Amino acid sequence: MSGPLTYTVTATRVEAGVSVASTGSAEIRLETGADASDDLFGPADVLGAAFAGCLLKNVERFSRILPFRYQGASVRVTLEREDRPPRISTVRYELRLATDEPEQRVQLLKRNLERFGTIYNTLSHACDVSGEIVVETHSPGGTKP
Numbered sequence: 001m002s003g004p005l006t007y008t009v010t011a012t013r014v015e016a017g018v019s020v021a022s023t024g025s026a027e028i029r030l031e032t033g034a035d036a037s038d039d040l041f042g043p044a045d046v047l048g049a050a051f052a053g054c055l056l057k058n059v060e061r062f063s064r065i066l067p068f069r070y071q072g073a074s075v076r077v078t079l080e081r082e083d084r085p086p087r088i089s090t091v092r093y094e095l096r097l098a099t100d101e102p103e104q105r106v107q108l109l110k111r112n113l114e115r116f117g118t119i120y121n122t123l124s125h126a127c128d129v130s131g132e133i134v135v136e137t138h139s140p141g142g143t144k145p
Contacts, residue, residue, distance in 0.1 A: 021046075044088065047123075048077040054119035055095055062112050070099040091123055093131030104134050 011021040017033025018040065031040035041049065044086050052075045059073050073095065093122050095113075099106065113119060118122040 007105065041143045044079055044081060047088065048079050050119050050122060051091060051093070052077045054117045055113055057095065058113050058117050059095070059097070060107070062109055066112070068099070068105060068109050069098050069101055072098040078081070088129050091127060091129045095131060096136055097133055098136050106135060109133070
């Protein structure tokens with residue numbers, strides 16, 4: 001049995017209110033000041049993006065394993081924050097798929113996303129996570145390779 005996978009991210013403040021996080025050769029600029037910014041991802045936005053990325057990555061993964069046909073996918077993630085104690089209390093998602101798969105297969109995909117998603121499982125142990133898959137006839141968010 002192999003050891004656990006590890007992920008390393010380094011973040012550095014580059015100017016007032018702005019930091020850069022990196023892993024490998026990839027970088028993302030972060031809003032890390034006291035004031036919110038519409039131009040940068042804040043920490044909660046990054047958490048939402050990680051959750052969205054987890055769902056989309058696993059749609060692709062399970063499309064090969066099950067197999068499951070789809071032409072496109074997009075997801076909208078909404079996080080709710082409480083003040084006391086400060087924490088994300090709720091994660092809601094709407095995953096839109098362009099597919100001709102029957103509803104039973106869509107629900108099978110949903111169960112697999114919920115059971116085997118690393119970020120999904122991590123967040124669901126810390127807060128309420130729920131969502132739905134909406135099947136569309138046109139392609140949301142591009143096409144599957």
